[in-house]
Amino acid sequence: MSSRMARMALTSYRWAGVAIYPLVGAYLTYRAAKGKEDRTRRAERFGFASAARPQGPLIWFHAASVGETNAVVPLIREMRRRDINVVLTTGTTTSAKVAQARLGAETVHQYVPLDLKPAVGRFLDYWQPDVAIIAESEIWPMTIMELGNRHIPQVLVNARMSDRSFTRWRSRLSLAEALFENLALVIAQSDVDAERFRDLGALPVTVSGNLKVDNDMPAHDPAQLDSYKRQIGTRKTWAAISTFEGEEMAAATVHRALKERDGVLTIIVPRHPERSDDLEKALTEKGLKVARRTRNDPLTPETDIFLGDTIGEMGLYLRMTEVAFVGRSLFAEGGQNPLEPAMLGCAVLSGGHVQNFRDTYQKLARNGSARMVRDVEMLAKAVHYLLANDAARQTMINAGLETVQEMRGALTATIKGLEPYINPLTVKARLQPRAAAQG
CATH class of the missing domain: 3.40.50.2000 (Glycogen Phosphorylase B;)
Structure with missing residues (x-):
């Protein structure tokens, strides 16, 4: 696939999403009946917010499921220690419960918007994140393109690339390159993962190890x-x-x-x-x-x-x-x-x-x-x-x-890699209250 064809494919994906958007409600209703969606918060999947956006700098974290959610908890706590606000999205009801149990009021939780232009656009218009940090292996074309169009830095952390995913992307190399060039940074779990992301066009790529090793011990009563x-x-x-x-x-x-x-x-x-x-x-x-x-x-x-x-x-x-x-x-x-x-x-x-x-x-x-x-x-x-x-x-x-x-050591390595993106937000977050007080 040529570069031109890859961009045409992404454009087609964008408009196909717009076309099917009115039909998605029935699909979510079906998933809710299976217990895979929270029917009371279904609007969040269309990008409608159910909580107020905090004032000041904000990072959007996305963690698809339970493992990814647990992996980014220490990172989120580091952002909150720096007074940076966080909206965390997850894709499953199970991971939403884990987020509530482990983070509570430390963050705002929302269900991730569907990878359709109207939903993603509405989400980004409302939350206006300064940085997007995505855990592990979540590659959503419309989300990546919308973040890229808005010049919002997007970083993959604890990133991994399975054999199956690498083979699939490798067969569509121009498409992968057209997407992955939007990533500001990939922080991979291993040397193998890092090399795969480089092969698919992502730059720069660093290696941190697995964030799950630096996580808190699972709680118990x-x-x-x-x-x-x-x-x-x-x-x-x-x-x-x-x-x-x-x-x-x-x-x-x-x-x-x-x-x-x-x-x-x-x-x-x-x-x-x-x-x-x-x-x-x-x-x-x-x-x-x-x-x-x-x-x-x-x-x-x-x-x-x-x-x-x-x-x-x-x-x-x-x-x-x-x-x-x-x-x-x-x-x-x-x-x-x-x-x-x-x-x-x-x-x-x-x-x-x-x-x-x-x-x-x-x-x-x-x-x-x-x-x-x-x-x-x-x-x-x-x-x-x-x-x-x-x-x-x-x-x-x-x-x-x-x-x-x-x-151990992945958390430290990941924070070091993120510093160019989070240090300015830390300064801004800590200056804002003083500026308000002086005003």
């Missing part, structure tokens, strides 16, 4: 944790976290294989808690007794599965065990972030489909803190081995803690 530990008693536990379809049933199969030998309690934390009703039914049909966190069910000696069907309590679930399988890796592809279990003292197990977190898994596996399994049978053997061998389990835990410590 100490009293609740103590209560659960008393209920568990001497039973062995393991967790299957961030699971996708099929992996919960795999965890159930592992549980049945280990139940008689190890007297094990299995903790399952689905990536999408709204699936929990269906999961409970499926697990019960397998003859398993299920306790759910949302019901505050007690963990009795007869409980087989503890279903962690809440949002923002991963710290609680991981502190209940020392062995964690990380999902979206056995059947689904891409993987999920293994850093939280490593940070909280768990030996990490995973399937082999971890393309989105390859660099992180390589570092953990190289140091002996993560093991990959091919199938359910191998997962059952790995869980049994770790539960039965305290020394082997502790060796993996210690290796994980050491690896995480070695990986």
Whole structure:
């Protein structure tokens, strides 16, 4: 595709968005019926604000889902420490709840506008951000073009480029270059990610490491944790976290294989808690007794599965065990972030489909803190081995803690990269109150 054709394609995309804009309402209604949209705040998806814009400099942060939201929390807190206002957009109801739980009134939260010219334009007209900071891998053509047209610096932080995305963009190189030339800066997670962004036309590109390593430890309720530990008693536990379809049933199969030998309690934390009703039914049909966190069910000696069907309590679930399988890796592809279990003292197990977190898994596996399994049978053997061998389990835990410590520093590197964009806003924010007082 030539440069001229790429720009024609982007122009066509722009006007196609204008054409379908009146029809999008029905689509959002359908998503709301599925629990994927907040029907009470649907107008935000069309760019209509539901909160007042704070006075003074403002940065627009966008984090698509839970992982990205957690990753940018320390960055947002640094901006607020500098008296810079923040509007944070997310794309899922789950991430909105995480934003509220972790940031509260520190920021204004809105749902991200649809990538259509009327919605994006209305959003930018109202919020007038000085800088846009986008987390990880969110590439929305209309949003990028609108920010570029308004000369608003846009920065990708904690940026990553999956194998699939790179292949897709590489096949449309002129289109990628026409978009990525609008980026003021890309701060990538790894050298591989950085090289991919450069190949697609982004400049400048730096490497920070993974912001999730520098994040706060996932919170938990100490009293609740103590209560659960008393209920568990001497039973062995393991967790299957961030699971996708099929992996919960795999965890159930592992549980049945280990139940008689190890007297094990299995903790399952689905990536999408709204699936929990269906999961409970499926697990019960397998003859398993299920306790759910949302019901505050007690963990009795007869409980087989503890279903962690809440949002923002991963710290609680991981502190209940020392062995964690990380999902979206056995059947689904891409993987999920293994850093939280490593940070909280768990030996990490995973399937082999971890393309989105390859660099992180390589570092953990190289140091002996993560093991990959091919199938359910191998997962059952790995869980049994770790539960039965305290020394082997502790060796993996210690290796994980050491690896995480070695990986720290991404927050400092990211802030350093952002300084040309945020330092002027810091000065402006701190001078404004004085100017007002003098007036």
